[in-house]
Amino acid sequence: xxxxxxxxxxxxxxxxxxxxxxxxxxxxxxxxxxxxxxxxxxxxxxxxxxxxxxxxxxxxxxxxxxxxxxxxxx
Ligand SMILES: [Zn+2]
Numbered sequence: 021x022x023x024x025x026x027x028x029x030x031x032x033x034x035x036x037x038x039x040x041x042x043x044x045x046x047x048x049x050x051x052x053x054x055x056x057x058x059x060x061x062x063x064x065x066x067x068x069x070x071x072x073x074x075x076x077x078x079x080x081x082x083x084x085x086x087x088x089x090x091x092x093x094x
Contacts, residue, residue: 024086026050033085035078046077048085057084 023033031052038045043063049056060077064070072080 023048023082026053026055027088028055029053035081044074044077046074046081048081057081057088060084 023035025031026033029050029052031050033048033050036047036049036056038047038059040059040061043061045059045061047056047059060072060081062072062074062077065072
């Protein structure tokens with residue numbers, strides 16, 4: 021997966037896995053300044069009762085990151 025560099029400091033980014041209240045969540049985070057996207061949970065989506073797979077959560081986190089990375093001119 022090709023992640024854009026950090027919009028703030030230009031460093032490489034990576035996908036991070038995190039466990040939160042028994043759920044596995046993903047976010048994309050800068051390896052240097054540690055800015056990151058919001059956490060994207062796997063499991064049941066409470067809004068529509070659909071299962072969110074690991075792949076779906078990761079790609080959602082990546083798209084959040086890629087969108088933000090287009091802001092500004094860093
Ligand atoms: Zn950064």
